[in-house]
Amino acid sequence: RCTSFARRAGRGSCVIATGNTWRGLAVASLLAALSAATHAELRSIDLFSGEVLASTRSNDERRQLAGKALENAYIRITGDADVLAKYPSLRATLDRAHTYIASYQYHELENSLDNSDDDQPALRLTLAFDQAALRRAISAAGAPYWQAERPLLRLWLVEQRGSQRHFVTAASSPALYQALQQRAALRGLPLELPASARGGASLTLRDAWALSNTTLVNTAQRNAAEQVLLGKVARRPGVGWLGEWKVYDNGSIETRRIDSRNAAGVARVAIDTIAGRLASRFSVGSGNELAGNVFELSIDNLRERSDYLRMIEHLESLDGLRNIKLLDIQGQRCRFSFEFAGSASKAQSLIALNRHFAQQNYAGELSFSWQR
Structure with missing residues (x-):
């Protein structure tokens, strides 16, 4: 449950109601300034693998454990811990999870050599799955997809x-x-x-x-x-x-x-x-939803040809933006159209994750300024 708010203060921020009005206003100022000033530090994660504990290196056990590892991969890819309950067709793929395995690796657990209990798992098994196969399964199920840069x-x-x-x-x-x-x-x-x-x-x-x-x-x-x-x-x-x-x-x-x-x-x-x-x-939709919404996007502060080329590279690297098309160029400003399986606000949040795109506050527009 989110804490109660006295009033909204800036993009996505809030004033926490307290007994001291001035203290609340001070926190509000910090929140508003922070929302405007900070930019997420991103790290790339491995979406298409899963880890499970194993007792042996046998083919039979690895085949049995593949389903749990695939479930973990689906949770990571979609960002939804209940993904199998919401998308039954993904649950159906667990029985053939071993057919999706691209590679695997075993690691000894710490202190496992000294463990006298034979029933305790001694290994950590990492299974890397075929990316194209998992993307197809997620698309067919209509499940969401969350890009690797998080x-x-x-x-x-x-x-x-x-x-x-x-x-x-x-x-x-x-x-x-x-x-x-x-x-x-x-x-x-x-x-x-x-x-x-x-x-x-x-x-x-x-x-x-x-x-x-x-x-x-x-x-x-x-x-x-x-x-x-x-x-x-x-x-x-x-x-x-x-x-x-x-x-x-x-x-x-x-x-x-x-x-x-x-x-x-x-x-x-x-x-x-x-x-x-x-x-x-x-996270963005997949499957049939990809034919959904078309948005327009403007990007300014493109002073040199190199700015335009780098901007295009970063724009095309964003998962979820499809069929990006240049509409026009006016001075240092470009306009694009693109398809996106989600709302305008979600597209805005996704683009703003990239530190090179600084959000501009123009009502009703997706507008950004290019940052070198």
């Missing part, structure tokens, strides 16, 4: 043990760290945990544990980040993990409670919240 998610989580608090790292809290990494990988989100300090002072344990909206916004601003997760958690014997997440996404703040029996549940609350938001914004 925003980097920065995350800080504080764990309390007794009277001691610490940031979650691979060394300090291996179970939580691994759970967060695994959930982010499943949902196709590049994750920095704990996030490195950028642009000044690092986040303190005290401020992170307080989880104030001002701290969250300041952290996003210092790191020039559009997506930030801050959380705090404590483990209670016989109860499980209790705590809270705050999710910052492009100017809005959402608070989520943590009440889980295991570390995987702690990770799921935060990662699934932000993954759902991003997938709904950036």
Whole structure:
């Protein structure tokens, strides 16, 4: 549930209602400035592979595990954890998942050689699937597609043990760290945990544990980040993990409670919240929907021939934009038409992910300024 807003402040941002009006206005100013100033840092992820745990290197077991790996790949490609329930034809492909395998690789799990329990998985199996085959399956099902270039998610989580608090790292809290990494990988989100300090002072344990909206916004601003997760958690014997997440996404703040029996549940609350938001914004339709909407796009600040050529390369690299056609050129400004399986606002968000396209605020138009 998103926190209550006193008023809208800028693109996609909000003022958090507080008891202190001036404090609320200060946060609003930060949110508005941040929405206008930040640009997502993108990382390319591997969409067409899946990882599963294995006990042997046998062909029979690999064939059995291929279905689960393919399911994980579908979740990553579409950004939807419920993709199989929504698109039954994709579920039907799991039985023949082994026919989609392009390559595979086994990795020894840490400490597996010392593990005396023969029932425990000793290997991690990575299956790379045929990209063309998966694209055809997704297109035939009419499922969405989320491009491989995705925003980097920065995350800080504080764990309390007794009277001691610490940031979650691979060394300090291996179970939580691994759970967060695994959930982010499943949902196709590049994750920095704990996030490195950028642009000044690092986040303190005290401020992170307080989880104030001002701290969250300041952290996003210092790191020039559009997506930030801050959380705090404590483990209670016989109860499980209790705590809270705050999710910052492009100017809005959402608070989520943590009440889980295991570390995987702690990770799921935060990662699934932000993954759902991003997938709904950036994934595009496929299948028959591709013949849907035609939009016009204008791009200015094209001063030289090299600007135009580079702009075309970046525009054509955006997944989801089809049949891009030049309509006219007027000075430093070009107009294009393109097909897109989604709304104008979704197309706008997708284009704005690329740092070379700066959004222009012209009502009713898709308009950008080319940035070298």
